[in-house]
Amino acid sequence: MQETPVLSAEAVTQAVKRLADDIHAAHGGAPIAFVGIHTRGVVLADRLVAELRTRRGNIEQGTLDISLYRDDLSNLAALPTIEGSDIPFDVEGATILLCDDVLFTGRTIRAAMNVLIDYGRPKCIQLVVLADRGHRELPIAPTWTGLTIPTQREDYLRVHFRETDGVDDVIHYTRDPA
């Protein structure tokens, strides 16, 4: 595998700040709720909330575990550990900003929307991702994107956060040229 750095630590911080700016411009002070998808979506949501709390109030926050809603559970070699979801606010009528690190096939987002809707009927769900690498298998599009990067289907795109991985960066792994 060949590693290509896509974003440095500083660039990750800036990308998050830009996402926060865009979200702030769109929502102003209206009530919003951030929901991060385990594991790195939770970190992205935490950072966006920390950034926005300096500018406004009225922000709710929750986390989502989609393991039980995956469409490929019986094909996995080992079971994912269930972290559990924590939605401490009323989903009914809420404006939800769903956060994840990488958007790829869209299946995780499909599962996440199903989980949310089992809690109630939100007013709307918007999607925030740090990196969109393409190859969608479902008709899903992000509302806000930190960066868009073309990849091959078999590549890996990894977002690392200090909280979970010790460093902030985004790395694109491609197969070594033969």
Add this chain to the structure above:
Amino acid sequence: MKPVPRRKDLLSFDRMTRDEALAILDTAKPFKDLFTRSVKKVPTLRGKTVLNLFYEPSTRTRTSFEIAAKRLSADVTNFAVSTSSVVKGESILDTIDTLQAMQVDYMIVRHSVSGVPEYIARHTKASVINAGDGHHAHPTQALLDAFTFREIHPDLAGKRIVVAGDILHSRVARSVFDLMHLLGVEVGTFGPATLIPPSIPDYVKVFTRFEEVLEFDPHVLYLLRLQLERQTANFFPSMREYHRVYGITDERFRLIRERGMHIMHPGPVNRGVELVDDVMTYERTLINTQVENGIATRMAVLYHLTPEVTSRTHDPEESA
């Protein structure tokens, strides 16, 4: 995030590690949290079939498994043995072949003969869960008990439990001993010497007087149901005698309260035999919590098991 290894069947705790037991117990927690949502179901086992195969009557355990399977979106079928061809003399293996042909993914088996679930497990690709076999084992009961115990004492290592009553006829006792020991809990037992089997594991401390139990000072006093239907010989003089010597009398209940001990019982309770009525309303009696936790724990077990079917290739971290 450490991935949990896959396992086909849950028959006893013989080949289970502490890590695996803890993984199942940890998984039960998010399942319990689902019960507070407006939609209590998750789509995890959608399209899968769960079969309740009970060769022995049971309403509580069967219903608990049925609710657990339905909350995971599985289709549940109850194989009513008393009305089936089993009473016409069909062998267990023929029954299993028939059910296999019906593409059942999970079988919940209860049988009065020890070892039948294991025998079935060897002959089917479906995952088999032992829901009680003879005097051998009842692993999901022990798991839900451990889950209930952990809600009060998150770290069970070094905690103490006393299992009281008819150990000899109890598969629940055997599984509770095995699992509690696996989790590092100190285990004692209290009951008539005639109802304590000679094969009791070495690590179980045997108490024959209630004063010894008080001295051991368990965090949980676990009362077994006196299995009247299994008593074939006279192991003790009378019900009243049993209650006076081995049950929770008013006097003992006062001492239990003072110490703040928790009470568990696998149900159904014989009031006035294992315990006096007042115990049922005591704030540290966990009997109803055990029932509620039974559903979450059984969901975790169903989630944890994997029937033998298609080959698996990708890594769970590789999410879409």
